[in-house]
Amino acid sequence: MWPVLTRHLIWPLHERLLGRATFRFLRELEDSQWLAPADVARLQERKLQALLRHAAANTRFYGRLMQSTGADPRHDPPLEVLRRLPPVSKADIREHLDEMTWPAAPGGLFPSNTGGSTGEPLIFYLDRRRQAYDMAARLRSHRWFGVGVGERELYLWGSPIEWSRNDRLKRQRDGLINHRLLSAFDMAPQRLDAYLDELERYQPACLFGYPSSLALLATHGRTTGRRLRRRRLRAVFVTGEVCHAHDRDTIRDYFGVPVADGYGSREAGFIAHECPEGNLHLTAENVVVEILRDDQPAATGEMGEIVVTHLDAYAQPFIRYRTGDVGRLRAGRCACGRGLPLMDVVCGRTTDFLYLPDGTVKHALSIIYPLRALAGVAQFRVLQDADYSVIVEVVRRPGTADLNEAAVAQAARPVLGTDVPLTVHLVPHIPASSSGKYRYVTSEVSRATAAQTQRLAPPPLRPATLAQEVTCA
Numbered sequence: 001m002w003p004v005l006t007r008h009l010i011w012p013l014h015e016r017l018l019g020r021a022t023f024r025f026l027r028e029l030e031d032s033q034w035l036a037p038a039d040v041a042r043l044q045e046r047k048l049q050a051l052l053r054h055a056a057a058n059t060r061f062y063g064r065l066m067q068s069t070g071a072d073p074r075h076d077p078p079l080e081v082l083r084r085l086p087p088v089s090k091a092d093i094r095e096h097l098d099e100m101t102w103p104a105a106p107g108g109l110f111p112s113n114t115g116g117s118t119g120e121p122l123i124f125y126l127d128r129r130r131q132a133y134d135m136a137a138r139l140r141s142h143r144w145f146g147v148g149v150g151e152r153e154l155y156l157w158g159s160p161i162e163w164s165r166n167d168r169l170k171r172q173r174d175g176l177i178n179h180r181l182l183s184a185f186d187m188a189p190q191r192l193d194a195y196l197d198e199l200e201r202y203q204p205a206c207l208f209g210y211p212s213s214l215a216l217l218a219t220h221g222r223t224t225g226r227r228l229r230r231r232r233l234r235a236v237f238v239t240g241e242v243c244h245a246h247d248r249d250t251i252r253d254y255f256g257v258p259v260a261d262g263y264g265s266r267e268a269g270f271i272a273h274e275c276p277e278g279n280l281h282l283t284a285e286n287v288v289v290e291i292l293r294d295d296q297p298a299a300t301g302e303m304g305e306i307v308v309t310h311l312d313a314y315a316q317p318f319i320r321y322r323t324g325d326v327g328r329l330r331a332g333r334c335a336c337g338r339g340l341p342l343m344d345v346v347c348g349r350t351t352d353f354l355y356l357p358d359g360t361v362k363h364a365l366s367i368i369y370p371l372r373a374l375a376g377v378a379q380f381r382v383l384q385d386a387d388y389s390v391i392v393e394v395v396r397r398p399g400t401a402d403l404n405e406a407a408v409a410q411a412a413r414p415v416l417g418t419d420v421p422l423t424v425h426l427v428p429h430i431p432a433s434s435s436g437k438y439r440y441v442t443s444e445v446s447r448a449t450a451a452q453t454q455r456l457a458p459p460p461l462r463p464a465t466l467a468q469e470v471t472c473a
C-alpha cells in the first residue's frame, strides 16, 4: 500500500473505527516533547492528579489504599499522594484484579496478558485511551528517526497476540497499514535466508524486533557473505529484552542504519525510547517513572527498581507498578533539545535461545508463551543441557492439583519437536539467579555446538555470550 494512503486514510480510519484518539494524542506528544523540563513536570503532575482522583473514586482497591495512607488526592499534592502509596506487584494485581478495574471506562475494557519473559502469567485490562497514548508514543519515537506514520515496517517478533490472531484478516489489515511479520520463533539458517529475501523484496523503512533475534539475522547475513540491498531502511528498533552492546554493533554494522532501543512492556506501557543522540528519554507525558531502593526513592543517578505509574491507564490503573527491572534516572538535558527526562535501564529481561538438533534456533519466548498460558502455573524455568535435552521446572499455584507433568510436557513438546528429550519436574520453589532476577530459559547448547553438528558456517555467537548473565550493580 502507498505510504501516503496509509498515513492519511487507512491508519486514521483504523484508529477511529477502534475508538482511539491516537492521532490527536500524537499531535499533543509532538508538541510536548519540546517543552522545557519544568513544563513537562507540570504537565505530568496535572495528569497524575487526575489519575489519582479517578483511581480513588472509581476503583475499590486504590480507594482503600489511599484511605489507609491518609492521603487525599482531591487536596494533597499529587506527587506526595503517590509516594505514600505502597508499590504494587504482579501478585497484588492477580489477587485484586476485579477491585482494580473500572468497568465504565469509555470504549470498554480489553483483556491482555504480559509480554516479555516473565515466568509468572498476568492478566490485566487496557482501555482505548491508554492504547491510543501508547501507540502515539511509539509513532513519535519512529519519527525521531525519520520513519513516518504509514511507512513500511518489518517485524521480527513472536508475541502470542500477534500470532494467535494471525489469520487472513489480520494479515490483510497488516498489509493495509504497511506492517509485515516474520516469526522470531523459527530461525533455522535456511529460514534466515528467506527472511533476508523478504527484507529485500519488501524494502521496509524500519525493522522492529528483539535485539537477540535481529543480531542473529545480521550475523547470518554477515557470515554467509550476503550484501543486503536496502533502499529505504532508516532505523532498526529493538525492544523486549536488554540490548547488549555486541548485539547493537552487529545489527548496526550489518543493516547500516542506527539502532534505537525502546523500553516498556505490555502492562507498564511505552516507558522510554532512545533518541538519535543515543539517550533514553522517558515518555514523561504518559508515565511517571520512579527508582526505588528498599521501597524508598533513590537519588538521581542511583540504581534501583524501576516502578511505573501509567498516567493514561483508566480502566485498570497501574500506580507504582513494580516492573522488576533495574535502572536509574539521569540528570542533565539531551543535545537533541527534547525536554523529556533521561534514564538508563541497566538490567532487564534477558533470555537465551533454544537450539534443536536439526539446527533450528528458537527465541526463548516460543516456549515461555505456551507454559505461561497453562492454568495453574505459578512459576517456571526451562533448562537446556549441552546434549539438547530440556528440563522444565514448574511451581504449581496452590489448589491446582490438576496440573501434572504430562500436561506441562504436552504444552512444551510442540516447541521442541520430537527429537529433544524432555523432563518435567514439579518443584516447590525456583531460586533467583545471582543477579536477583529469574532467568526463565537457560541453554548450554552453544551456537558452536549447533554449527558443528550441522557443518554450518563458523559460530556467529560466542558461547560466552549466550551464557552471559546481565548483572546489576
Ligand SMILES: [Zn+2]
Residues within 6 Å of the ligand: 275, 276, 277, 278, 279, 281, 334, 335, 336, 337, 338
Ligand atoms: Zn535526545
